[in-house]
Amino acid sequence: MKPIKFSVEVKKARSLGLPIVALESTIITHGMPYPKNLETAKIVEKTVRDNGATPATIAVIKGSIHIGLESKQLETLSQVKTAEKLSRSDLVTCLAKRQTGSTTVAATMILANHVQIKVFATGGIGGAHRGSEIDFDISADLYELSKTPVNVVCAGPKAILDIPKTLEILETLGVPVITYGQNNLPGFWSKSLNIKSPSRMNSTTQIAEAFKIRQELGLSGGQLIANPIPSSKEIPWSEISKVVAQSISESQELKIKGKDVTPFLLNRIFEITNGKSLEANKALIINNARLAAKIAINLMES
Ligand code: PSU
Ligand code: MN
Numbered sequence: 647m648k649p650i651k652f653s654v655e656v657k658k659a660r661s662l663g664l665p666i667v668a669l670e671s672t673i674i675t676h677g678m679p680y681p682k683n684l685e686t687a688k689i690v691e692k693t694v695r696d697n698g699a700t701p702a703t704i705a706v707i708k709g710s711i712h713i714g715l716e717s718k719q720l721e722t723l724s725q726v727k728t729a730e731k732l733s734r735s736d737l738v739t740c741l742a743k744r745q746t747g748s749t750t751v752a753a754t755m756i757l758a759n760h761v762q763i764k765v766f767a768t769g770g771i772g773g774a775h776r777g778s779e780i781d782f783d784i785s786a787d788l789y790e791l792s793k794t795p796v797n798v799v800c801a802g803p804k805a806i807l808d809i810p811k812t813l814e815i816l817e818t819l820g821v822p823v824i825t826y827g828q829n830n831l832p833g834f835w836s837k838s839l840n841i842k843s844p845s846r847m848n849s850t851t852q853i854a855e856a857f858k859i860r861q862e863l864g865l866s867g868g869q870l871i872a873n874p875i876p877s878s879k880e881i882p883w884s885e886i887s888k889v890v891a892q893s894i895s896e897s898q899e900l901k902i903k904g905k906d907v908t909p910f911l912l913n914r915i916f917e918i919t920n921g922k923s924l925e926a927n928k929a930l931i932i933n934n935a936r937l938a939a940k941i942a943i944n945l946m947e948s
Pocket of ligand 1 (some may be wrong): 672678750751752768769773784785786787890907927
């Protein structure tokens with residue numbers, strides 16, 4: 647197996663023992679159109695740096711694991727049309743076949759943990775899709791959270807999902823869902839859903855403390871931190887829920903299945919809202935990068 651390739655800045659941060667925040671790449675290849683994806687990825691990386699940590703965008707390029715991308719590599723990945731969307735099930739087959747793929751939440755967690763990165767910022771995690779009681783479409787992200795010790799900062803489960811089912815599965819799997827600074831769960835584009843969060847914390851030191859206790863007790867798995875989108879950038883649930891419902895019924899008519907469902911829905915919602923959902927998506931990831939950097943710093947403090 648080829649060695650892991652670290653970017654220059656990640657290599658330096660590792661040698662100096664500085665805090666690092668992992669970032670996923672599926673959001674770049676499948677979550678947003680070019681050039682908005684590249685613009686967002688760059689701002690997210692900058693936000694991590696501005697908040698005192700080093701960004702490590704993770705991807706598989708021509709069969710090599712990359713932890714941190716140089717700007718040229720980021721630019722290429724943002725325009726590549728053939729990258730596979732990699733989760734736990736297809737990560738190693740992509741590596742063995744020497745292909746290129748972007749990492750979802752699950753695959754990013756696996757690779758981050760492999761190189762001792764304990765904090766990861768994304769937009770929204772995958773979960774139980776609506777109708778999953780029939781088609782069993784439940785994201786591998788949920789199972790990864792129960793196995794791999796990484797703090798995943800998101801803006802709530804993507805609101806295209808069945809949120810109550812997603813919460814039930816997370817509880818069954820023993821994954822703490824910690825909402826930052828409010829009682830209700832955030833819903834990705836919306837600051838708040840009418841669903842109480844299983845847990846609330848108001849400080850990043852407390853979030854870091856919970857993770858340390860988890861490790862001391864030898865509990866497997868990570869934590870999900872739900873960080874509400876800033877009010878000024880949100881699309882209220884009363885507004886976006888109709889768009890979500892329309893997109894889901896279109897996906898059913900077109901018989902979109904499996905790993906194509908989430909990218910299809912995100913793109914349709916972007917089209918129907920005339921780009922407003924994309925602006926919200928960008929704002930929430932930036933907001934998550936900021937919080938993730940703080941948690942990474944707190945985890946370094948003993
Ligand atoms: N967050 C975003 N946009 C995305 C994703 C997250 O703002 O596109 C990606 C993540 O990589 C996540 C994936 O793991 O969507 C979920 O896909 P699925 O529902 O097929 O498991
Ligand atoms: Mn799925």
